[in-house]
Structure formats: C-alpha cells, structure tokens
Amino acid sequence: MTDVALVAAPGHDDAALGVDPTTVLAGVAYANPVFTASGCAAAGQELAQFFDPSLLGGVVTKSIMLKPRSGRATPRMAETPSGMLNSIGLQGPGIDAFLERDLPWLAERGIPAVVSIAGETAEDYVKLATKVRGRKGLTMLEVNISCPNVESRGQVFACDPAAAAAVIAGVRRASSVPVFAKLSPDVTSIVDVAQAVVEAGAHGLSMINTTLGVDINTDTLRPTLANVTGGLSGPAVRPIALRCIWQVHAAMPEVPILGMGGIRSGLDALQFLAAGASAVSVGTAVFGDPHAPLRVLEELRSALAHRGFSSAAEVVGIAHRPVDARVPEGADPPGDLPAETLET
Amino acid sequence: MSPVQVQGEVLSIRRVGDYHAMTVVAPGIADGARPGHFIAVGIGGPDSAMVLRRAFALVEAQDRGVYGGTVEFVFAVRGRGTAWLAERRPHDPLDVVGPLGRPFQLPKNPVHAVVVGGGYGAAPLLALAEQLRSRGCRVDAVLGASTGERLFGALEAKRMTTAMAITTDDGSVGEQGRVTDVLPEMIERGADLVYACGPMPMLQAVAELAAAYGIPAQVAVEETMACGIGVCMTCVLPVRGTDGVTRMVRSCVEGPVFHADQVRFDAIGTVPADALGAPVVTA
Numbered sequence: 252m253t254d255v256a257l258v259a260a261p262g263h264d265d266a267a268l269g270v271d272p273t274t275v276l277a278g279v280a281y282a283n284p285v286f287t288a289s290g291c292a293a294a295g296q297e298l299a300q301f302f303d304p305s306l307l308g309g310v311v312t313k314s315i316m317l318k319p320r321s322g323r324a325t326p327r328m329a330e331t332p333s334g335m336l337n338s339i340g341l342q343g344p345g346i347d348a349f350l351e352r353d354l355p356w357l358a359e360r361g362i363p364a365v366v367s368i369a370g371e372t373a374e375d376y377v378k379l380a381t382k383v384r385g386r387k388g389l390t391m392l393e394v395n396i397s398c399p400n401v402e403s404r405g406q407v408f409a410c411d412p413a414a415a416a417a418v419i420a421g422v423r424r425a426s427s428v429p430v431f432a433k434l435s436p437d438v439t440s441i442v443d444v445a446q447a448v449v450e451a452g453a454h455g456l457s458m459i460n461t462t463l464g465v466d467i468n469t470d471t472l473r474p475t476l477a478n479v480t481g482g483l484s485g486p487a488v489r490p491i492a493l494r495c496i497w498q499v500h501a502a503m504p505e506v507p508i509l510g511m512g513g514i515r516s517g518l519d520a521l522q523f524l525a526a527g528a529s530a531v532s533v534g535t536a537v538f539g540d541p542h543a544p545l546r547v548l549e550e551l552r553s554a555l556a557h558r559g560f561s562s563a564a565e566v567v568g569i570a571h572r573p574v575d576a577r578v579p580e581g582a583d584p585p586g587d588l589p590a591e592t593l594e595t
Numbered sequence: 596m597s598p599v600q601v602q603g604e605v606l607s608i609r610r611v612g613d614y615h616a617m618t619v620v621a622p623g624i625a626d627g628a629r630p631g632h633f634i635a636v637g638i639g640g641p642d643s644a645m646v647l648r649r650a651f652a653l654v655e656a657q658d659r660g661v662y663g664g665t666v667e668f669v670f671a672v673r674g675r676g677t678a679w680l681a682e683r684r685p686h687d688p689l690d691v692v693g694p695l696g697r698p699f700q701l702p703k704n705p706v707h708a709v710v711v712g713g714g715y716g717a718a719p720l721l722a723l724a725e726q727l728r729s730r731g732c733r734v735d736a737v738l739g740a741s742t743g744e745r746l747f748g749a750l751e752a753k754r755m756t757t758a759m760a761i762t763t764d765d766g767s768v769g770e771q772g773r774v775t776d777v778l779p780e781m782i783e784r785g786a787d788l789v790y791a792c793g794p795m796p797m798l799q800a801v802a803e804l805a806a807a808y809g810i811p812a813q814v815a816v817e818e819t820m821a822c823g824i825g826v827c828m829t830c831v832l833p834v835r836g837t838d839g840v841t842r843m844v845r846s847c848v849e850g851p852v853f854h855a856d857q858v859r860f861d862a863i864g865t866v867p868a869d870a871l872g873a874p875v876v877t878a
C-alpha cells in the first residue's frame with residue numbers, strides 16, 4: 252500500500268491536512284476514500300498524464316472479460332442534461348492482455364487496483380476470479396453483474412437476485428481478496444438484491460451502475476445510440492445513487508459500500524459518505540475534468556475539515572443518525588450543509 | 596507529448612462565414628502541438644449541465660508571443676455546447692485540454708502533397724500546408740463545402756499552395772460539385788501524397804481515389820467523443836492494423852489521423868464480423 256496519498260498536493264487547503272482520510276473496505280486499508288469508476292478511467296495510464304493516480308484511494312479498472320471484446324456499434328454516446336448515455340458494450344482486451352499489461356502497470360506504481368470483472372455466464376466470473384487471484388497489485392474485486400446472462404435469455408444478473416447470488420458465491424470461493432458486488436439501480440428492490448449477494452458472500456457493495464435510458468436525435472428522428480438504449484450516468488443520477496445507498500445502508504449498516512453516481516465535487520462525495528458509503532468512485536466527471544478524482548479528494552478533505560471532522564471514517568452513514576448527533580462538538584456551524592429530509 | 600489542462604482566457608472570437616474562429620490564451624498547450632492535434636474544451640463552467648467536452652482541431656498554436664501561448668480553433672454552432680461557445684467574449688475563462696491525439700505524419704523528403712478539406716475540416720490543413728512547405732514540399736489544395744459561407748481558410752490556403760481548387764455543392768464559389776470531382780486532376784499533376792480532413796463520406800471518397808492512383812493518404816476523422824483522452828471507448832472506429840487484424844480503435848488517442856488504407860470506411864458505425872472480439876453470430 253502506498254502512503255504517498257497523505258502528502259499534500261500543491262494548492263492544498265492546510266486545514267484539510269488535519270483530516271485522516273484513510274478508509275478501510277472489508278478489512279483492506281486504503282490511503283483515502285476516492286477511487287476512479289470502472290469504465291471511466293481505463294486502467295489508469297491515460298489519467299497519469301494529468302495526475303499521479305497513486306494519490307487516490309485506488310483505481311477501479313474497466314470491467315474485463317475472458318476474451319477480447321469489440322463492444323457495440325457507434326454512436327455509443329449521447330450527452331443528456333447533466334449526464335450522458337453510453338452503450339460501450341464492455342469493449343476490452345480480455346483478461347490475459349489485462350494481466351500482462353494493465354495490472355502490472357498499476358502494481359509497479361504502487362497504485363491499489365480494484366479489478367472489475369464481467370462475464371456472460373456464472374462460470375465466466377469464476378474463471379476470471381481464478382485468473383486474477385494472487386496477482387500483484389490486486390486489492391479487491393468488483394463484480395460487474397450488470398451484464399446479460401446468456402444462460403437466462405439475456406436477463407441481467409443484477410436484476411435477478413438468485414442469478415446475482417450464484418455469481419457472487421462462485422467468485423467468493425475463487426477469490427482471496429474482498430469481493431464487492433456492483434449493483435444496478437434498475438430493480439424493484441435494491442435491498443433485496445443487496446441482501447441476496449451479501450448472503451452469497453459479498454464482502455461489500457458498489458452502487459450504482461448506470462440506469463437505462465434512451466435519447467432520440469431530433470434531426471433523424473431515430474435513436475441517437477446505435478444500440479437504442481444506453482446507461483445513464485453523471486450528476487443526473489446522483490439522487491438515485493444516494494437513494495440506493497441510503498436504503499441499503501439503513502437495512503445493512505455493517506456492509507461496506509463503495510458509492511458512485513454523478514460525483515463531481517467534494518461536497519457530492521460528502522453526501523455519499525453521509526448516506527452510508529465508506530468510499531466513492533468518480534466516473535463521468537473525469538470526461539469533463541481529467542483531474543476530477545484528485546480534485547474531489549482535495550475538496551472532500553477541506554469539506555471535512557471545515558465541518559470539524561478529523562477523519563473521513565466518522566462521517567460514514569452519519570446522515571442516518573439523529574440531527575443533534577451529527578456534528579462533533581466544537582465544530583463550526585454547518586452553514587452550507589444541505590437541508591435533509593429525514594424520512595424513515 | 597503529454598496533454599495538459601489549462602484554465603485559459605478567450606483572446607478573440609470572430610465570424611468566418613458560417614463559422615466562428617476562436618483564439619484562446621492557453622499557455623502550455625501550444626508546446627508540442629502539431630498539425631492534426633486537437634483540443635477538448637469544457638462547456639458552461641464547473642456546474643454545467645453539459646458534462647462533456649467538445650473537441651476541435653487546432654487551426655494554429657503559438658507557444659510564445661505577447662500573450663504567451665495561444666491556440667486557435669474553428670467551429671460551427673451545432674448544438675447547445677457550441678452555441679454557448681459562440682457567446683464567449685474576450686477575457687471569458689475557458690477550460691482547455693490538449694494537445695490531444697496523433698498529428699499528421701510529415702514526409703521525410705520534399706514530396707508533392709495535396710491537402711483536401713471539407714468545410715471546417717480545412718482547419719488543421721493550413722498549419723500542415725505551412726509545415727510541408729517549410730520542408731520543401733510542393734503543396735496543392737482542394738477545398739470544398741456545401742456553400743461559400745462554409746468554406747474555411749481559402750485565402751490562407753491560396754497563399755500557401757502552388758495550385759488550388761475550390762468546389763461548392765451550390766456552385767456559389769469555385770466549381771459546382773464535390774472535392775473528389777477535381778481531386779483526380781490535382782493528383783495527376785504529380786502528387787505523391789494526400790492529406791484530408793472533413794466529413795466521413797468525403798474521407799472515404801478521397802481514400803478510394805488515392806488508392807486508385809496508388810498513392811498514400813492520411814485522413815483526420817471526426818468521431819463523437821466523450822472524454823478525448825482515451826478512457827471512455829466512445830470514439831471507436833474499425834481500423835485494420837499492420838498485422839492485418841481489424842480492431843475497434845479509439846480515434847482520440849490512436850487518431851484522429853489515420854492511414855486511409857487502414858480505415859474500414861465500409862464498416863464505420865458497425866463492428867465488422869472479422870474485428871478482434873466481434874460478437875460471434877450464431878444462426
């Protein structure tokens with residue numbers, strides 16, 4: 252594990268230095284709670300042109316499959332209000348090339364890797380987990396179950412608690428590092444799916460993946476995406492992500508959550524921690540600002556300091572507690588804390 | 596050359612026919628920028644509802660001078676993002692990332708080149724023509740557009756080239772027709788090499804002509820991009836590698852300039868069945 256993350260970056264807010272950003276996810280310690288998001292940072296190399304990824308908690312790599320995969324036809328992307336739709340179709344080089352090129356690149360630089368895996372059958376996931384097992388740099392697996400299950404007429408694993416649980420149970424047996432199940436918000440009850448995967452052995456949960464949408468091109472009057480539907484991400488989905496995290500954390504407060512969905516500032520990240528996430532991933536915001544993950548980290552540390560907190564860990568789930576228990580004694584008044592609607 | 600992100604400042608914006616040409620003080624971007632490189636511009640500030648950058652080919656980049664590093668680009672208003680950009684005024688802040696992509700490759704010898712631009716696709720070709728000339732190349736140009744208002748850089752190109760032809764769809768300027776109507780004549784003057792930038796159908800037609808004449812061509816493509824830096828995989832197109840294998844490659848990092856004979860123009864917008872990792876179709 253790297254300790255570079257504790258070194259202040261230029262232009263740092265001094266007060267933020269008093270905040271201990273270390274984060275523990277299912278027993279693994281990370282230097283801080285800000286990660287990249289799967290599919291939004293490749294495997295870290297490109298972002299390294301802009302900042303040192305070892306300053307982050309870790310890099311969550313693009314979901315990798317057993318074989319090279321070309322992905323879907325273009326156009327694959329449409330910008331929508333405060334967000335975007337994508338239908339990449341999991342384009343990637345396949346696990347062997349990933350293990351040969353990408354994971355070693357991260358390991359050599361001391362960048363903690365969270366490896367995201369994706370399959371078409373429950374067996375694929377087990378094979379992937381077996382292949383990455385014991386590799387240098389690997390700190391955790393994120394299991395992207397928002398994939399069509401070819402053995403169940405293309406039904407997405409994440410939308411079927413039994414299928415999701417079967418995938419996680421297999422990966423859990425094959426893995427020597429913590430296993431996080433990445434959930435889709437496109438379900439009737441996210442708590443039911445969360446419970447199913449935790450019972451199957453998931454150490455933690457990543458929430459949320461994109462939510463399905465459509466955009467119509469008003470010149471051609473046809474769908475903008477070649478695939479018709481795509482996954483919505485960006486600030487537009489942030490309240491949905493916070494709702495999912497809120498509900499799951501309320502039901503299972505002991506299960507660690509890696510939260511994502513529309514985070515582009517430190518205050519956004521703070522909302523996720525308060526709702527129950529122990530750490531966050533910054534995804535779509537990278538496309539608008541290649542420095543976004545590092546900026547979010549710095550802003551989060553300042554925001555914590557200015558609210559009188561001495562660590563990131565102490566705000567995790569704080570929004571679920573009674574109002575007078577939320578702000579530590581002697582803290583500045585929480586001037587710009589958003590008004591909460593506490594409905595339980 | 597590593598790209599940088601710069602909080603720049605608009606120096607000037609002016610109308611050029613149907614387009615807008617903008618110059619931005621953005622120190623650091625011009626260092627190492629070469630013809631064919633592009634920049635990605637943030638739209639609407641940090642809380643903007645437009646979360647993606649817009650990519651533009653560089654017209655010119657100056658790494659020093661009174662303003663200490665400027666970049667110039669040209670754009671057409673095509674949506675909310677470019678409409679916002681057209682409303683910027685001198686001194687407004689602008690977030691710029693660049694230089695991005697792979698630029699045009701220059702010949703080692705003083706050859707005879709033809710540059711072919713469609714609409715604002717002429718943008719990167721002016722600086723390219725200048726560099727070719729400084730290497731002793733003869734440069735001819737063909738510029739085309741739907742109307743005269745959509746021609747870009749005709750005056751500058753005329754200064755830099757030995758022979759030049761203009762075509763417009765409506766015949767308002769130059770010859771009525773397409774660039775490919777006059778390109779054979781230009782090539783027959785002894786061209787060794789073609790460079791092209793413009794809409795995809797034009798690039799395909801230019802690629803076919805160059806192939807028919809047995810000369811190499813480099814094309815700069817314009818694909819929809821979400822990130823411009825290689826992390827999102829939205830900007831892909833099918834390209835045949837030197838190993839003969841077709842891959843869906845990222846135009847933002849492996850392009851935007853490609854060798855024309857490697858681009859699978861017939862398959863753009865699709866994933867050809869013989870591409871690496873293409874879905875296996877079972878009947």
Ligand SMILES: Cc1cc2nc3c(=O)[nH]c(=O)nc-3n(C[C@H](O)[C@H](O)[C@H](O)COP(=O)(O)O)c2cc1C
Pocket residue numbers: 288289290291313314337339341367395433459460461483484485486488511512513514532533534535536827828
């Ligand atoms: C272009 C793009 C590609 C993505 N690829 C993946 C992927 O391969 N695996 C995955 O689990 N999530 C993927 N996601 C989802 C993100 O990791 C994240 O869960 C989601 O976008 C919400 O976070 P954001 O709003 O910060 O982007 C992708 C998102 C985008 C925009």
Ligand code: FES
Pocket residue numbers: 819820821822823824825826827828829830831845846847848
């Ligand atoms: S635009 Fe994101 S990879 Fe090319």
